[in-house]
Amino acid sequence: MTVGGGLRILKPGLLTTVQDLGRWGHQVDGVPVAGPMDAFSHRLANHLVGNPPDAALLEITLIGPEFVAELDVTLAVCGADFDIARDAEAVPTGVTFPVRAGQTVRFGRRHGGARAYLAIAGGGVLIPPVLGSRATHLVSRMGGLDGRALLAGDVLPVAAGARLRMNRARGLTLPSGGRARLRVLPGSQGTWFGEDAWRALTSVSFRVSPRSNRMGYRLEGPPLARLSQEEPISEPLGMGAIQVPAAGEPILLMADRQTAGGYPKIGYVITADLCVAGQLAPGEFIEFDRCSEREAVSALIARERELMAQMAAARDQGASA
Amino acid sequence: MKLRLAGDTLLMAEYEPAIDPAVNARVVALADALRKRGVDGVRDVVPGYCSLGVHFDPLRTDLLALERAVLADARAVDVSGALLRRPTIEIPVRYGGPEGPDLDEVARFAGCSARDVIELHAATPYRVYMLGFVPGFAYLGGVPAVIAAPRHRVPRERVPAGSVGIAGQQTGVYPIETPGGWQLIGRTTAVMFDPSRAPASLLAPGDTVRFVPA
Numbered sequence: 001m002t003v004g005g006g007l008r009i010l011k012p013g014l015l016t017t018v019q020d021l022g023r024w025g026h027q028v029d030g031v032p033v034a035g036p037m038d039a040f041s042h043r044l045a046n047h048l049v050g051n052p053p054d055a056a057l058l059e060i061t062l063i064g065p066e067f068v069a070e071l072d073v074t075l076a077v078c079g080a081d082f083d084i085a086r087d088a089e090a091v092p093t094g095v096t097f098p099v100r101a102g103q104t105v106r107f108g109r110r111h112g113g114a115r116a117y118l119a120i121a122g123g124g125v126l127i128p129p130v131l132g133s134r135a136t137h138l139v140s141r142m143g144g145l146d147g148r149a150l151l152a153g154d155v156l157p158v159a160a161g162a163r164l165r166m167n168r169a170r171g172l173t174l175p176s177g178g179r180a181r182l183r184v185l186p187g188s189q190g191t192w193f194g195e196d197a198w199r200a201l202t203s204v205s206f207r208v209s210p211r212s213n214r215m216g217y218r219l220e221g222p223p224l225a226r227l228s229q230e231e232p233i234s235e236p237l238g239m240g241a242i243q244v245p246a247a248g249e250p251i252l253l254m255a256d257r258q259t260a261g262g263y264p265k266i267g268y269v270i271t272a273d274l275c276v277a278g279q280l281a282p283g284e285f286i287e288f289d290r291c292s293e294r295e296a297v298s299a300l301i302a303r304e305r306e307l308m309a310q311m312a313a314a315r316d317q318g319a320s321a
Numbered sequence: 322m323k324l325r326l327a328g329d330t331l332l333m334a335e336y337e338p339a340i341d342p343a344v345n346a347r348v349v350a351l352a353d354a355l356r357k358r359g360v361d362g363v364r365d366v367v368p369g370y371c372s373l374g375v376h377f378d379p380l381r382t383d384l385l386a387l388e389r390a391v392l393a394d395a396r397a398v399d400v401s402g403a404l405l406r407r408p409t410i411e412i413p414v415r416y417g418g419p420e421g422p423d424l425d426e427v428a429r430f431a432g433c434s435a436r437d438v439i440e441l442h443a444a445t446p447y448r449v450y451m452l453g454f455v456p457g458f459a460y461l462g463g464v465p466a467v468i469a470a471p472r473h474r475v476p477r478e479r480v481p482a483g484s485v486g487i488a489g490q491q492t493g494v495y496p497i498e499t500p501g502g503w504q505l506i507g508r509t510t511a512v513m514f515d516p517s518r519a520p521a522s523l524l525a526p527g528d529t530v531r532f533v534p535a
Contacts, residue, residue: 024364024365024376025364025365026365026456026521027365027367027374027376028352028365028366028367028368028452028525028526029452029456029457029514029520029521029522029525030452030453030454030455030456030457030458030459030514030522031456031521032456033365130516131516131521139455139499140455140456140497141497142456142516185326185328185329187327232338233338233339233340233369233370233371233372234369234370234451234453234460235333235369235370235371235372235374236331236333236367236368236369236372236373236374236376237327237331237374238327238328238330238331238374238376239330240328241327241328258453258454258455259367259452259453260367260369260374260451260453261453265327268327268328268329268331269328270328270329271328271329271330271379293326293329296328296329297329297379300329300379300380301380304380
């Protein structure tokens with residue numbers, strides 16, 4: 001605990017972790033990248049409180065936390081749509097709001113999306129970085145608070161209340177009705193999959209299994225037939241890869257993925273759509289559409305423009321605090 | 322060597338698909354060359370057995386320039402022969418007993434004594450092909466065929482840190498306690514990974530490892 005105090009956690013929520021934009025540059029040593037499941041909302045939340053995009057904040061999963069501010073702070077929440085209360089008073093998502101020392105912030109019901117991002121003005125969660133990053137990787141127990149999710153009694157060191165004007169942003173359009181369409185670039189191992197597997201991937205809905213986590217989503221649907229049961233030699237991989245083990249149940253690799261893997265990959269979800277994927281909860285559905293490299297690039301530029309536009313508009317839409 | 326995009330943020334340089342020291346040496350040398358060159362937008366350069374992954378930020382990378390850089394460095398590596406000198410690292414191992422619960426099973430697989438397994442395992446120099454699975458976990462190749470016992474069908478839920486295992490022709494050390502399916506023949510006190518140390522990982526791709534009975 002720091003001298004100045006911070007955010008004292010009363011209830012940690014289901015899975016609340018410290019995340020910045022990831023631990024890049026150490027995959028040669030087998031160090032996974034980690035970082036946010038929805039980088040769009042992560043960056044937007046940081047922007048609303050005047051932080052640099054890679055400041056460490058809290059990623060909140062399905063059930064949110066409850067905490068007391070031990071000093072005056074300014075916060076903003078983006079991503080999943082939760083009821084949020086500051087003491088007895090409701091505060092909206094996508095808006096900066098001040099919290100005075102002694103006040104409690106409580107996350108309540110969730111109305112959409114799976115993961116919310118809570119940013120703190122003044123640089124975010126001020127813990128020492130590990131290998132240049134504050135991102136929590138749960139399996140290797142690295143970064144964040146001792147490499148784990150928050151627990152009741154934790155005190156997060158944060159900066160005392162920079163006074164900010166109130167900023168407001170609409171945020172990411174969340175998947176509606178528990179369904180998301182994700183665009184996929186065909187994968188590496190063409191020899192491992194035929195047209196049948198591609199048709200299966202792009203013609204039915206896959207359910208995000210309850211056995212999903214930050215490493216990856218197991219996808220329930222028809223098994224994807226492999227042309228060969230041979231395993232490829234292990235190779236480096238990235239977020240969004242859809243790998244298919246011998247039994248045919250695809251796994252969409254997410255933020256806490258390993259650095260390399262030995263299953264054939266039928267495709268990669270495009271970067272522009274990964275933030276949407278990050279807002280899916282277990283039990284929700286994914287439909288995949290095949291796309292071209294050109295479409296992937298245009299989609300990414302469109303997504304980035306949308307984020308930039310929301311960031312630019314944030315300052316105009318807020319009333320001054 | 323062929324270039325291939327895997328998704329929209331990962332460029333793969335793929336050599337012939339083989340677990341072969343000569344192929345891996347080119348991958349490691351190409352990784353070194355690219356890191357030294359430093360291409361704008363590149364976030365991570367990751368060697369595998371026979372392929373190199375170059376992770377890039379698509380909004381900050383001139384992909385054509387990156388592809389040219391990889392091709393140029395790969396050509397230079399081919400010419401120079403890629404045979405950079407790499408260290409040999411000795412790792413002390415206490416074989417058998419409760420720390421190596423599968424030593425007898427490997428001996429049965431090999432049709433020899435536990436002592437023979439230890440001698441064979443410790444007599445062989447192993448190449449670090451790549452790291453993965455968890456931080457500091459090195460995939461070491463070149464296990465003699467006679468002791469190349471396959472991994473367990475059902476993995477153990479907890480393999481203690483420092484455990485030395487065999488899985489077919491691979492051997493390796495678990496840096497932290499994790500689930501794992503390898504045949505455990507001993508344990509080391511060597512610290513495989515420590516983020517406060519520089520370098521954090523005891524082993525790097527291209528290194529040679531010798532296990533020394535302790």
